[in-house]
Amino acid sequence: MSEAAVSTEHPLAPLRSQIDEIDAQLLQLLARRFVLTDEVGHYKAQQGLPPVDAEREAAQMVRIAERATALQVDPQLAQQWFRLVIDRVVQRHREIADQQHPVA
Numbered sequence: 320m321s322e323a324a325v326s327t328e329h330p331l332a333p334l335r336s337q338i339d340e341i342d343a344q345l346l347q348l349l350a351r352r353f354v355l356t357d358e359v360g361h362y363k364a365q366q367g368l369p370p371v372d373a374e375r376e377a378a379q380m381v382r383i384a385e386r387a388t389a390l391q392v393d394p395q396l397a398q399q400w401f402r403l404v405i406d407r408v409v410q411r412h413r414e415i416a417d418q419q420h421p422v423a
C-alpha cells in the first residue's frame with residue numbers, strides 16, 4: 320500500500336461526524352419547536368389562558384413513552400428530556416404573559 324493511501328483519520332471520526340450531524344439536527348428541531356411554542360404562548364397570553372396545560376402534557380408524556388419504547392429508547396430518559404423542554408416552554412409562557420400584562 321502506498322503511503323498516501325494510509326488513512327490518518329481517527330477510527331471514531333466517521334461515527335463522531337454522524338453524531339455531530341444528528342446533534343445539529345436535534346438543535347434545529349428544538350429551535351423550530353420553540354418558535355411554535357412561543358406562538359402558543361402569545362395566543363394564551365392574549366386569551367388569558369394559563370401557561371400550563373396539564374391534560375395535554377399528560378397525554379404527551381404517555382405518547383412519548385410509547386414512541387420511545389417502540390424505538391428502543393429508554394422511556395424514562397425520553398420523558399425526562401421532554402420534561403426539561405416543556406418546563407422551559409412554560410417558563411417562557413409566563414415571561415410572555417408578564418410582558419403582555421405587567422403587574423402594576
Ligand SMILES: C=C(O[C@@H]1C=C(C(=O)O)C=C[C@H]1O)C(=O)O
Nearest residue numbers: 356359370371372375376405408
Ligand atoms: C405549548 C403549550 O404549552 C405548554 C407546553 C407544552 C409543550 O411544550 O409541549 C405543552 C403543554 C403546555 O403545558 C401548549 O399548551 O400547547
